[in-house]
Amino acid sequence: MPAQFPDRFTPVSKPAAGSLPPGRRFPSTIAIDGPAASGKTTLALLLARQLGYLFFDTGVMYRAITWAALNSHVDVDDEPTVCTLAEQTQIDVRPASKPDERINDILVNHQDVTWDIRTKEVEANVSVVAAYPGVRKALGEAQRKVGLRGRIVMVGRDIGTVILPEAELKIYLDASPEERAHRRYKELVERGQQANYEELLAAVLKRDEIDSNRAVSPLRPAKDARVLVSDGKSIDQVLAEALVWVFEGV
Numbered sequence: 001m002p003a004q005f006p007d008r009f010t011p012v013s014k015p016a017a018g019s020l021p022p023g024r025r026f027p028s029t030i031a032i033d034g035p036a037a038s039g040k041t042t043l044a045l046l047l048a049r050q051l052g053y054l055f056f057d058t059g060v061m062y063r064a065i066t067w068a069a070l071n072s073h074v075d076v077d078d079e080p081t082v083c084t085l086a087e088q089t090q091i092d093v094r095p096a097s098k099p100d101e102r103i104n105d106i107l108v109n110h111q112d113v114t115w116d117i118r119t120k121e122v123e124a125n126v127s128v129v130a131a132y133p134g135v136r137k138a139l140g141e142a143q144r145k146v147g148l149r150g151r152i153v154m155v156g157r158d159i160g161t162v163i164l165p166e167a168e169l170k171i172y173l174d175a176s177p178e179e180r181a182h183r184r185y186k187e188l189v190e191r192g193q194q195a196n197y198e199e200l201l202a203a204v205l206k207r208d209e210i211d212s213n214r215a216v217s218p219l220r221p222a223k224d225a226r227v228l229v230s231d232g233k234s235i236d237q238v239l240a241e242a243l244v245w246v247f248e249g250v
Ligand code: CDP
Pocket: 035, 036, 037, 038, 058, 059, 060, 062, 063, 126, 127, 128, 130, 131, 155, 156, 157, 158, 159, 207, 211
């Protein structure tokens, strides 16, 4: 699939396979879970590039269904209708077709919604939609199929716990709500959009609360996940820490 990477990161060279502990290989399935705006996508893209793996951000699928509901004026509180929509909506993730900083093209029933799924309105409703068991079932099966092919870095909330519990490396990427809201603020401002830090912090906390307390697939680290807290760390530092686990091999 991907990928476009910012050039500002320092590439780290991969150790020769022979320098891995004897009998070991790099993990083929890597799950990266964590709360909103913890830097999962950035880390996953860099790991995927290092390893030549597929990058798959499952969050875009929940965002796509949320966009589809809002766009067709379906009340997001109407669980049965939203679940039916999730079963019937075709979501495609394709290589980026435009040089506008997108990572992939996201299509909903053949319509390009790559940027539409990033709006405040989608963000305010996505956690409600993602909490519906019917929505999770419809999207989760497709995600697992892709994950099982291997050579993949998958990003989400429940990849290590539910979608791909056999993932060979599980990273739970965390950061304080303030740090995460600050990063989202910077990201929006850099894209030339309006942003309000207090509003972003409230939105992040609200999503965390719904994502962590839902009955099905709540956000939490898998028992065997490596927890990486990224407060105050640069992208290079976070990547270097994750690569230590990758290079340990399985
Ligand atoms: O990029 P950010 O962390 O802000 O969000 P995202 O990964 O695009 O996910 C958007 C929302 O989708 C999350 O807040 C969750 O409610 C939901 N989600 C989920 O429930 N399970 C996943 N595997 C991925 C996302």
